[in-house]
Amino acid sequence: MAHRRKSIGIQRIAAYATIAVALVVTLFPVYWIAANSFKYDIDIFSIPPQWVPANPTSKHYHAAFVERPFLIYALNSLIIAVSTTLVSVVFGSLAGYALARFQYPGRWRYQISFWILSTRMMPPIVTIIPLYIAFNHLGMLNTKPAVIIAYTAFNLPFATWMMKSYFQDLPVELEEAAMVDGDTRWGAFLHVALPLARPGLAATAIFCLIISWNEFLLALILTLTERSQTLPIGIAGRVTQYNTYWGEISAAGFTACIPIMLFAFVVQKHLVRGISFGAVKG
Amino acid sequence: MASVVFQDVVKKFGTFTAVSDLNLEVRDKEFLVLLGPSGCGKTTTMRMVAGLEEVTTGEIFIGSDPVNDVLPKYRDVAMVFQSYALYPHLSVAENIGYPLKIRKVPQDKRRRSVMEVARRVELDGLLDRLPKQLSGGQRQRVALARAIIRTPKVFLMDEPLSNLDAKLRVQMRAELKHLQHELQVTTIYVTHDQIEAMTLAHRVAVMNKGVIEQLGTPKEIYNNPRTLFVAGFIGSPPMNLIDGEVKDGVFTSLGGIRVDGLGSANVASAVLGARPEDIHVLPAGNAKANIVAPIYSVELTGESTLVTLRAGAALLTIRADKNFVGDFDQMVEVGFAPERVFLFDRQSQDRVDF
Numbered sequence: 001m002a003h004r005r006k007s008i009g010i011q012r013i014a015a016y017a018t019i020a021v022a023l024v025v026t027l028f029p030v031y032w033i034a035a036n037s038f039k040y041d042i043d044i045f046s047i048p049p050q051w052v053p054a055n056p057t058s059k060h061y062h063a064a065f066v067e068r069p070f071l072i073y074a075l076n077s078l079i080i081a082v083s084t085t086l087v088s089v090v091f092g093s094l095a096g097y098a099l100a101r102f103q104y105p106g107r108w109r110y111q112i113s114f115w116i117l118s119t120r121m122m123p124p125i126v127t128i129i130p131l132y133i134a135f136n137h138l139g140m141l142n143t144k145p146a147v148i149i150a151y152t153a154f155n156l157p158f159a160t161w162m163m164k165s166y167f168q169d170l171p172v173e174l175e176e177a178a179m180v181d182g183d184t185r186w187g188a189f190l191h192v193a194l195p196l197a198r199p200g201l202a203a204t205a206i207f208c209l210i211i212s213w214n215e216f217l218l219a220l221i222l223t224l225t226e227r228s229q230t231l232p233i234g235i236a237g238r239v240t241q242y243n244t245y246w247g248e249i250s251a252a253g254f255t256a257c258i259p260i261m262l263f264a265f266v267v268q269k270h271l272v273r274g275i276s277f278g279a280v281k282g
Numbered sequence: 283m284a285s286v287v288f289q290d291v292v293k294k295f296g297t298f299t300a301v302s303d304l305n306l307e308v309r310d311k312e313f314l315v316l317l318g319p320s321g322c323g324k325t326t327t328m329r330m331v332a333g334l335e336e337v338t339t340g341e342i343f344i345g346s347d348p349v350n351d352v353l354p355k356y357r358d359v360a361m362v363f364q365s366y367a368l369y370p371h372l373s374v375a376e377n378i379g380y381p382l383k384i385r386k387v388p389q390d391k392r393r394r395s396v397m398e399v400a401r402r403v404e405l406d407g408l409l410d411r412l413p414k415q416l417s418g419g420q421r422q423r424v425a426l427a428r429a430i431i432r433t434p435k436v437f438l439m440d441e442p443l444s445n446l447d448a449k450l451r452v453q454m455r456a457e458l459k460h461l462q463h464e465l466q467v468t469t470i471y472v473t474h475d476q477i478e479a480m481t482l483a484h485r486v487a488v489m490n491k492g493v494i495e496q497l498g499t500p501k502e503i504y505n506n507p508r509t510l511f512v513a514g515f516i517g518s519p520p521m522n523l524i525d526g527e528v529k530d531g532v533f534t535s536l537g538g539i540r541v542d543g544l545g546s547a548n549v550a551s552a553v554l555g556a557r558p559e560d561i562h563v564l565p566a567g568n569a570k571a572n573i574v575a576p577i578y579s580v581e582l583t584g585e586s587t588l589v590t591l592r593a594g595a596a597l598l599t600i601r602a603d604k605n606f607v608g609d610f611d612q613m614v615e616v617g618f619a620p621e622r623v624f625l626f627d628r629q630s631q632d633r634v635d636f
Binding site: 171173174176177178179180181182183184187191192195196 | 332333334353354355357359360361363365367369370371380381384385428438
């Protein structure tokens with residue numbers, strides 16, 4: 001008995017130690033950015049490092065959001081990320097439902113699903129030149145809709161697959177009951193399947209949001225000015241040939257974390273359930 | 283109020299035939315039970331009436347209307363699912379009122395109907411709960427209430443009692459029967475439980491491998507089974523089915539059972555069927571005994587005693603008086619009533635009349 005209790009104690013200490021290391025590794029960079037955004041330039045590089053800003057200043061925030069157009073970059077990011085997420089979740093749900101529920105001849109359900117996913121198998125960079133040329137011909141370069149379309153193309157397969165697996169996990173009798181009770185297929189989807197897939201919707205939405213909020217490569221090629229440039233592009237733009245503005249980069253970078261953190265916090269209940277939804281039933 | 287007619291209905295899933303050439307008329311206001319083992323096509327048959335499965339060939343009529351190409355919502359049927367299929371995100375009241383909400387019945391009228399139906403199935407007081415906060419029996423009542431809130435042409439019930447415990451099942455069975463009598467709505471009821479079929483049905487259709495083996499009143503099915511399958515499926519404990527041969531009206535089995543007085547029947551590979559209550563324990567030394575065999579087991583059920591004998595390789599179950607006393611391996615003499623036994627042909631599986 002005594003031996004048993006002791007071994008559990010050691011296990012627990014080991015577990016906490018591992019968690020502590022993981023937390024430091026993942027959270028320290030975030031803290032470091034936050035701390036640097038409040039330091040004067042000279043303090044950012046001080047040796048030994050200044051763990052806590054000695055003379056906190058908001059000058060980098062002022063520089064980024066008042067002197068430079070980071071507010072506009074943030075707004076662009078918000079419009080693009082939210083639009084992409086909305087379109088991806090709406091069409092991902094519809095496509096996912098169709099793949100989960102409808103009858104297909106032979107192995108076509110599998111074929112179509114695989115084809116949709118296969119569009120994610122190539123590296124995005126191979127599509128950049130065709131996308132650039134296409135948007136150029138359409139006169140859509142350096143516009144937000146172009147970025148939204150490109151992001152949606154990359155998010156939709158993912159959203160479709162996630163929603164497909166959520167719908168597959170819902171008991172089909174619920175929709176059948178709705179249809180016998182007098183609903184159409186569309187009504188059963190809207191009144192029964194969709195409300196029950198809420199955890200899936202939340203999980204899909206946050207993944208789409210994170211991907212489009214953080215995306216860099218496509219935005220770099222498709223955008224040119226603050227008319228459509230997003231936060232990651234704006235931040236990268238502060239690495240200039242003369243100077244790297246670490247203070248502004250930190251201020252903008254830390255600010256960019258906040259909306260996603262807030263959103264994740266709001267939907268985290270759904271998110272945890274959503275992620276484990278397919279694995280554990282009941 | 284309507285009849286349901288199946289005309290040469292076939293349902294195939296790929297190459298598998300789930301229902302083959304079904305012809306059946308469910309009469310107006312009738313309680314018809316589709317009875318059979320799992321995979322016999324009974325649920326598929328019901329789902330075709332609901333419109334949840336398409337008919338491969340043939341035609342289904344509800345009333346006088348062919349419904350093959352009619353969406354479920356226009357068929358005016360109500361269904362109780364085995365899993366109840368309650369909407370987990372809606373309260374009891376919203377679940378029950380759902381069919382009316384879809385039909386855009388005004389809210390105050392809807393609320394009155396929900397109250398009325400809830401009172402009828404004793405759910406008033408639980409209307410604000412969610413399905414997950416209810417017991418199995420209560421969920422079953424919600425499913426029932428949702429079905430009866432409008433008066434559909436046909437009720438479809440897919441093993442509605444199979445998820446309840448034994449005591450509740452008996453109680454709900456009686457309630458269901460009473461409800462159907464009161465509402466006078468044509469009902470198709472699917473079950474694999476022959477007791478449910480016997481107790482509930484006006485007529486029972488015994489299904490096996492996609493075909494109806496026999497259609498008749500519970501009494502007919504029990505007293506006059508037309509096939510070996512029906513004989514073995516109906517009755518608890520099941521009918522004793524003993525392999526042997528019949529020559530000039532005399533049945534003999536390898537286990538030493540001899541029954542004469544079977545007319546002038548001749549069947550090379552015959553099956554003798556005798557219900558446990560139609561075999562009697564005789565006093566020792568009786569010349570009329572059909573077999574003398576040792577006791578394999580004795581089970582007192584309360585109202586009677588089930589005595590199982592070892593007759594060669596086969597076991598023979600007899601429903602004896604509740605005061606029967608016997609020990610393992612004790613020899614017992616039993617007699618068959620020749621007018622109460624059935625003969626089947628092992629090859630064709632059909633009854634042989636004598």
